[in-house]
Each structure stands twice: as structure tokens, then as C-alpha cells.
Amino acid sequence: MKILLTGATGFVGSNILEFLVENHEVDEIYLILRSTSEQNASSRFQDMVAASNTIARHYNKVKLFNGDLSVRNFGLKENEYKFLTQQTNIVIHAAASTQFDLELTEAMKINFDGTKHILDFSEACKEFKHLFYISTAYIVGNYPQVFKESDYNVNQKFENSYEETKYLAEGEVRRGISSLHSTIIRPSILIGDSQTGKVQGFKVLYPFIKLIAQKALSIIPCQSEACLNLVPIDYFNLIFSILFKYQLSKNKPSHLNISTSTFHVINNQNAMIKDLIEYGCPILNIEAPLLVDPEKLPPQRRRVIKRMFNHYFPYLNRPHLFDNSNTLKVAQHQCPIIGKDIIKNMLNYCCEVGYLNKHR
Template identity: 30%
Template sequence: MANTYVFSGFPGFLASNLVKEIFFEGYPVDRIYLIHLPSLKEQALGRLEELSEVMYVDTDKLTLVEGDITLKSLGLEKDMNVILQRDVTHFFHLAALYDLAIPLPESWNVNVQGTREVNRWLKNCSQLERYIYFSTAYVSGRREGTIYEHELIHNLGFKNHYEYTKYEAERLVEQEKAHLPITIIRPGIAIGESSTGETVKFDGPYFILNMLDRFKGSPLIPYFGEGKAKVNLVPQDYVLKATTYLAHVYKGEGKTYHLTDPSPYTAREIYKMFSEAFINKEPKLTLPTFMANRALKLRPLRTWVGMQQEALAYFNCESEYDTTETQKDLKGSGITCPDLAVYLPAIIEYYEHHKQNKRKHVSIF
């Protein structure tokens, strides 16, 4: 029997690429409904055109749907609402505001209120087989030490409003595990595709390359701080393949998965790897972290370097994300998180060829 999919968050990167992954892996598709904001209709049509150019994607099975997850019945037109609630088997909740510097009211409305409305809506779906909620590993906030997949509740605070609102949203989803067939996905910090280096935007860890590119003519490249914290970078293709697989296997129901690197490098190691691979220089000397924090308070410098001040916190918080459940349930699938050292050359090459037109704001999955 073919599946009927509904995605929130189209035409975003996640929705678009998970659609491609579902077709690529050969899952039986009856129809895929792609919910987009009315204001994003033109972008949605453009993304649909891009998908039509992918050989294995059957665009005849794709339907654009105007909606707004923050509204009752997800803002869907009445007849469409009836169709979707009657037919959906797999719901991917991807819509969210991912920017680390987003104000709290906006972030709360989309990430928390939107999730509350999605939860309510799904309770009236008669054929639902799986609800895939896309969270983040960083619902752990300022917690340090080992973070386990079954853990969520804490009172240690958060590094930004994005983390806080995703935490509150995941709490809402977690409460529905007894009533809905839920799979929660918690990715680490996204980096480019492991074989090609391709990425939609140069944010997150790319600030290191942005900075090295600006200072490559300097005779001395310094470290900033001791960099003892492990930084969890994951290639986009690993997140997409693992999410698609775990969304369709029976054992994924009721689980929460860390899609993080089981053997991450420290911030200092990553910085050294990037510097040596990109500008062929080994960093020397260590400057205190507060100097970078102080400098990044200046908007012109943030723009020039291509980094938000909020991103620094991810290189100082000493958290490690346990992936026991993920590795156990991915066993036999052929899906593993590759070592950063192996795919770094592809990341560097893609950056070098596209750096002029892709410097954007910092965000994480």
C-alpha cells in the first residue's frame, strides 16, 4: 500500500531534500502534500520546478498546499483539510524558525505554538502511521557532560531563543507519545553533503572558513580559547538518509534519535583541520575567548567575518551526545555518520568555488 505524506516547512531545505530521498529510496508514494505559507507561493513553485528536474522524482505526485501551522487546522482550506486528515500516513513536521538570533515572540509563535497546532491536528488523522518531529540535539541547552537520547527535561538554561523554543516544542511532542506514533529527530550542526560538499548556505561551522578566508594573508593565525568542547558536525546527507530510514521502520516509533557524530572532534581540532586544509597554515598562539566575544558585538565585524555572536557558544559548551539508540536502530541499513576528516576536502573545495555568493546568517538544523 502506498504512503501519503504531508510536509510542513516547504520550500525549505529539509522538506525539499527529504522528498527527493523518499523517491530515491523507492518508498511507495501515493501523494506528497507540501504545506507552504501563502507568502512563499512563488518560492514553492520555483522549488517544485527544481524537483521536476530530478530524474527519479515523480512531480505528478506532489501537491502544493497553502497553510500556516500557527493557525487552527494549520490554516488549511476546508476541503483540503478533510482530504489531508483522511489520507495522511506520514507527517513530517519541519517548519520552524532556525535563526539563532531570532526574537523570542516570533520564535515561540512558529516553533511552539505551531507545534501545538500540529499535535492537535494530527489527533484527527485516521490513517496516521508516523509523526516525524524534527527537533535539534541542542534542546540540551547549557547542559554539559553526556546527553542521552531519552533525556529532555532540565533547568540549566539555553544559549539562545532557538534552543529554548525547540525545547518547549519537543516537550509538547514528547507528551503525545502515548497518543501518536511519534519519531523525534535531533540532529547536530549541519555541514555540507559528504561526497560533494554541497550546501544551501555557508552558516554554522562555515564561519571558521569565512574567518580564515579573511585572514589568510596574515602571517599568524591564532586559536581563540582552549577549544576543549566537542563540536557536533553532521553532513546533510547523513541526516536526510537516517531520518528517512527511521521514519519508515517499525522500531522507530516512540523513539528519540540523536543524529550526531558518535566520534566528534573538539573545537580546537576542527579549527586546526580547517586551517591546514583551507589555507595550509597551522594556527599558533591562543587568544582568550572573551576577545572574540567582544569583537563580535560589532555589527560591521560580524558581517565581514560572516558570523553571529550567538554561534560562539556552540564552541564552548562541553556536551557529548550519546547515539546508542540511533546506532542500534540504523544497524544493517548501511547508514553511518562519516568521519569529518574523510569528507573535509569536499567541504573545502565546494566552499572555495561558491564562497562569494553564499555567505548567509548563522543557523543550525
């Protein structure tokens, strides 16, 4: 089995890479890494190896290609691209920008164009077998009802360029499913390992936690019942490994009766923001900010608070409901509930590596 993996330097992609290098059925893994203004592709890869004993032990399985997914043929030399199309039979597309504030044109270039080029590549592969596409549960947008795995266009509106471009990119994958065997995996908000708290990148939820830890927030504009759907990365890893094996198996159990190739990796119990505050603030030795219903604030104060929280405001004030029936049929494992121990592990890890500081 020879696999092309994108997004290997990201949180999700690096975890998938660790799974792949230890899989005895995987012979070679091809990475497309882009050079940045600060670091070339080779240096970025060496940093990955240095940070992971698992990857370091299986270094010889991995081959690096310096390319850019947003460019046709990944910007590779003709012989490099041809080599990959002749060798690759599994494609895992985990690369994406998760920035909420990215300009739409830039987000389209990364999330939409990159996915289209992955689909073009998959169609060009001589012995193609399967595409695994990492989408997001938050293509749900502002849809107020339970979002099922079979749902896609439910007339939702989007809060930011991330949601919109991931929705459009998934649409391209869905259109190609008739000709390409594909699996769409939609995780919700990923956090660190449930046992160790280990996380890479400190994105999405973590900057919000940092604002609280820095005592920059005296209030949080949300109702007392506000919640977030949080998934520890080790649960995502478990589900991905099961889906990977299941989707590539030749004899799938007929009794499962799964009618779609889309799977939600979500938590069946949302994490209450008041619990995150109650359990987390004592660990950081800070006073808990107040949860204030934004509708009860004076109009001018509400506008200021809304601007201040900008990208987080919709997530704090709109509960999202997801169905994961397909995932549970295949994996038969529910996500651990985000309780006191997981919050403690998450915050302690952030403090250990210097992302957060405990106040005295």
C-alpha cells in the same frame, strides 16, 4: 501511503522530500509552503524542482498547499484542510527557524505554535499512523553531562531562542506520544554531503566559516581542545530512511529493546576546531587565526570578543556530549569522522558555488 511534509524548502526537509519521492510505498506527498514577501509558495516550489533532478522526475507525486504553520489550520481554506485530514496518514514535521538571534516571540510563533498546529492536525487525521518530528540535539542547552536519548528536562538553561523554542516544541510532541504514534529525531549540527560537500542554505556553521574565509577573524576565542559535533547530511539521510522504515514496520525486532521513541543523529567523535582550521585554511589560502582561551584575555578585550562572536561563543567553549545508543541499535551505522577529506569537500563546494572565495 500519503504524507504531509513541512519544511520542504529547508536543508533537512528538501533531503527528506528527495527520499520520499523515490520511495515506492509513498503515493502522494502534501507540502505546506508559505508565501514570503519576495516569493509566493508556487514560485518557491518551482525553484525546488529546478534544483533537484530527483524531485523533478517525480513531480506528479507532490501536491502543494499555500499555508502558514503558525496559523490555526495552517491558514488553509476549510475544504483544503478537510481534504488533508482525510487523506494524510503520515506526518513529517521538519519546518523550523534555526536563527539564533530571532526574538523569542517570533521563534515561539514558528517553532512552538507551528508544532502545536501540526499536533492538532495529526489528531484530526482520519487514518493517522505516525508523526516524525525533527527536533535538535541542542535542546541539551548547557547541560554538562552526557545527554541521552531518553533525557529531556535535565534542568538545562538555553543559550538562544532556537534552543528554547525547540525544547518547548519537543515537549508538546512528547506529551502527545500517548495518543499519537510519534518519533523524535534529534540531529546535531548538519553540514554538507561528506562526498560532494553539497549543502543548501549555508546556515548555522557556515556564516562562521565565512568570517574566517574573509580573514575577518585574527583570533577565535576558544581553548585548544574546543570541538563541535558535526554530521554530514548524507549520514542524516541514511539514518532517517532507516528509522522511517523501522518505525512504520509492523514487526519490530524484540531483541533491540528500545524503550524510547527518540533518536539522536550525532557524530560519536567531535570535530576539533583546531583541525578544521589546520585543514581548511590552506584550501582557502589564508593564514590560520589563533585559538585563544577567552579566560586569558584582558577583561575588556574578552567582553569585546564575546560580543563579536555572540551566538557562536557558547558552542565554541562548551563541549556537548550525546549518547546515540537507540540509533545505533536500529541503524548500525556510525557517522563518518570529520577529517581532512570531508573538510576539503565542504569548502571546495562553498567555493564552487560562490559562497566562499579562495585567496590568491
